[in-house]
Each structure stands twice: as structure tokens, then as C-alpha cells.
Amino acid sequence: MSKQNPKDRLYSRDHEWIKDDGKGTVVVGITDYAQEMLTDIVFVDLPEIGKKVVAHATVAVVESVKSVSDIYAPVGGEVIDVNTRLEETPELINQDAFGEGWIVKMRLSDAGERKMLLSADDYDEILKEEKN
Numbered sequence: 001m002s003k004q005n006p007k008d009r010l011y012s013r014d015h016e017w018i019k020d021d022g023k024g025t026v027v028v029g030i031t032d033y034a035q036e037m038l039t040d041i042v043f044v045d046l047p048e049i050g051k052k053v054v055a056h057a058t059v060a061v062v063e064s065v066k067s068v069s070d071i072y073a074p075v076g077g078e079v080i081d082v083n084t085r086l087e088e089t090p091e092l093i094n095q096d097a098f099g100e101g102w103i104v105k106m107r108l109s110d111a112g113e114r115k116m117l118l119s120a121d122d123y124d125e126i127l128k129e130e131k132n
Contacts, residue, residue, distance in 0.1 A: 005017075005032070005033075005098075005120040006098055006120065007119070007121075009120065010074070010117035010119065011074075011117060011118045011119075011120065011122070011123035012072065012074040012117055012118070013118070014056075014074075015030055015034035015037075016028060016030055016031070016034070016071060016072060016074045017029055017030070017031055017098070018074050018075060018114070024107055024108050024111065025106065025107050025108065026075065026077070026105070026106055026108060027102045027104075027105050028059065028071075028074065028104045028106060029093070029097060029098065029101055029102040029103050030062070030071060030093065030101075030103070032097045032098065035093050035094050035097045035101070038066060038069060039064050039065055039066045040064055040066075040094060041063070041064045041090045041091055041093045041094055042064060042065060042090055042091075043062070043090055044060060044061070044062050044086040044087070044090045044093070044103070045060060045061040046060055046083070046087070046103070047059055047079050047082065047104060048079070049079055049081065050078065050079065051079045052076075052077070052078050052109075053073040053077065053078075053079065054073070055073055055076040055113050056072050056073065057072065057076075058070040058071065058073075059072065059073040059103070059104055060082075060103050060104060062090070063090075071103060073106065074113075075106070075108055075110070075113040075114060075116075075117070076109045076110060076113060077106035077109045078106060078107045078109070079105070079106055080106060081105035082103070082104050082105075083103055083104070
């Protein structure tokens with residue numbers, strides 16, 4: 001069963017989350033629900049630092065024992081950091097999707113794009129619909 005989705009984040013319909021630091025940068029990861037659907041993650045293809053991505057474009061790729069899945073940027077911006085621990089321990093995403101399993105940090109190109117994302121409560125409603 002999925003853990004509670006933290007209320008200090010915004011969510012995409014593609015099951016990614018962002019945590020805004022209030023300084024124009026965000027941390028991006030996938031939700032607990034997403035990692036459960038993927039099952040055991042065995043590889044993460046991280047982007048180059050400096051890569052510019054638009055909202056909804058592929059920012060990383062995760063490979064699980066079940067499938068290979070694109071991770072989409074919930075917002076547009078520039079990749080300023082990547083979680084290099086995932087190169088050696090990709091299962092961190094399974095173990096702690098909302099913490100140690102973060103994927104990239106980005107500098108926002110348009111802070112207004114955050115308005116297109118969902119609150120934790122709205123994301124929970126979408127999960128209820130998907131599970132039915």
C-alpha cells in the first residue's frame with residue numbers, strides 16, 4: 001500500500017512530484033505509487049547537469065525488472081543536480097521515493113508552470129480513480 005503523499009509537494013498526472021525550495025529551484029522524483037507500479041528498479045539513466053527540459057519532456061529513464069519508463073519533467077527548467085547515488089543504488093527510489101530516491105534538481109524556467117500541477121489531495125483523488 002502506498003505511503004501518504006506529502007503535502008509539501010506538487011504532483012503531475014504522470015506520477016512525478018516536485019518539492020519547491022522557494023528560491024526558484026525544485027527537487028523532482030517519482031511518487032510512491034509510481035515506484036510500486038514499476039516494481040524493483042534496477043537502473044536509472046540520469047540526465048546531464050545543464051540539460052534544459054520543457055515541461056512534460058523526458059528528464060530521466062528508470063528501468064525496473066518489469067519495464068523501462070520515461071520520467072517526465074513536471075515543469076520546465078535546467079537540470080542543476082542529479083542524484084548520483086541512484087547510479088550505484090537505484091533501489092533507493094523503491095525504498096524512499098519521497099526522500100533519498102529523488103532524481104534531479106532543476107532551476108525553474110517559468111514558475112507559473114507550478115499552477116498546472118496537483119496538490120497532494122488532488123493527486124490522491126486521481127489515484128483513487130486509477131485504482132478503480
